[in-house]
Amino acid sequence: MLGNQHFYNRTIRKIVVAFGTLFNDIKLIRYSNDQLDEYETIKVPLSYGPKEKYITRLTSDPTLTKSISTSLPRMSFDMEGMTYDSTRKKATLQQSFYTNTTTKSFNSQYAPVPYNFDFSLSIYVRNIEDGTQIIEQILPYFTPDFTVTLNFIPTMGKKYDMPVILNSVNHSIDYEGDFSSTRMVIWTLQFTAKAYIFPAVVTNTKLIKSANTNIHIDTESKTGGTYYVDYANGHHQFIQGEVIRLLNRDWSGYLEYFSNNSTGQIQVTHASGVLKANDRIQGDDSGALYTVSSVVLQPQLMTTILTRPDPSSANATDFYGFTETFTEWPETL
Numbered sequence: 037m038l039g040n041q042h043f044y045n046r047t048i049r050k051i052v053v054a055f056g057t058l059f060n061d062i063k064l065i066r067y068s069n070d071q072l073d074e075y076e077t078i079k080v081p082l083s084y085g086p087k088e089k090y091i092t093r094l095t096s097d098p099t100l101t102k103s104i105s106t107s108l109p110r111m112s113f114d115m116e117g118m119t120y121d122s123t124r125k126k127a128t129l130q131q132s133f134y135t136n137t138t139t140k141s142f143n144s145q146y147a148p149v150p151y152n153f154d155f156s157l158s159i160y161v162r163n164i165e166d167g168t169q170i171i172e173q174i175l176p177y178f179t180p181d182f183t184v185t186l187n188f189i190p191t192m193g194k195k196y197d198m199p200v201i202l203n204s205v206n207h208s209i210d211y212e213g214d215f216s217s218t219r220m221v222i223w224t225l226q227f228t229a230k231a232y233i234f235p236a237v238v239t240n241t242k243l244i245k246s247a248n249t250n251i252h253i254d255t256e257s258k259t260g261g262t263y264y265v266d267y268a269n270g271h272h273q274f275i276q277g278e279v280i281r282l283l284n285r286d287w288s289g290y291l292e293y294f295s296n297n298s299t300g301q302i303q304v305t306h307a308s309g310v311l312k313a314n315d316r317i318q319g320d321d322s323g324a325l326y327t328v329s330s331v332v333l334q335p336q337l338m339t340t341i342l343t344r345p346d347p348s349s350a351n352a353t354d355f356y357g358f359t360e361t362f363t364e365w366p367e368t369l
């Protein structure tokens with residue numbers, strides 16, 4: 037879709053399986069009349085399917101010899117729908133990362149999309165006592181939610197908690213034929229699972245082991261710039277840090293660097309304006325006098341900051357610090 041490669045995280049399948057797993061080990065015990073002796077233990081079967089179709093399946097009798105009491109107790113569950121949950125939305129461009137220590141690379145994935153999944157659980161029993169026994173094994177765990185931890189995306193190494201909320205409990209009694217026929221008691225429980233739909237995982241992205249930051253000075257601003265002077269026809273040498281001034285108009289600035297060779301390059305900061313070609317500048321302390329021959333218009337590199345993890349063998353999920361190496365102009369020019 038939208039030009040992206042195919043992916044399938046099996047998110048919805050895992051949500052359905054996780055919900056069904058909550059109820060796949062319920063047992064029904066039949067007691068003697070004095071309620072003291074156990075004479076029968078039944079593990080209640082669980083199937084996936086809508087209640088209406090499941091009732092039809094239970095009550096069908098093509099040979100006219102099957103009694104419904106031999107098919108009960110039973111349980112079935114069904115995912116009835118899903119809706120977007122804006123209250124749990126995360127920043128769209130937020131990403132998660134997981135480091136593969138074997139390949140020295142990492143996987144990345146954008147934030148999942150929150151959805152609420154509506155489930156129904158139907159319990160079919162022969163009599164009311166069987167139904168209440170099964171219900172009492174379920175209700176105490178939902179207050180009104182029960183949280184299940186799922187490993188939705190194993191390649192990201194992160195598990196998510198999925199709250200399952202019990203919304204309602206209802207029961208009804210259905211009959212086959214007239215009132216003298218065997219009845220079927222049906223309990224219906226409605227749930228909401230707060231889960232996520234996950235986007236594609238980007239794999240085998242190389243780790244960034246260093247970050248290089250360059251700080252430039254804008255030569256067209258009023259605070260600093262790079263210039264070239266007529267070195268051959270100048271007098272004396274500028275002193276780093278001294279104030280330099282124009283002879284023909286009101287201007288001043290600090291001299292941060294003077295090449296002291298035939299290139300005649302100077303760096304000026306904290307200037308009150310921008311120098312122009314043919315301007316004559318003089319140092320307050322050195323008395324050096326030079327004529328500006330040209331102006332550098334493009335931004336000039338002033339400082340380079342190199343940042344690396346410490347130790348250098350650290351992975352993205354490790355605890356580590358960092359080291360910074362500063363290189364200042366004019367060495368970086």
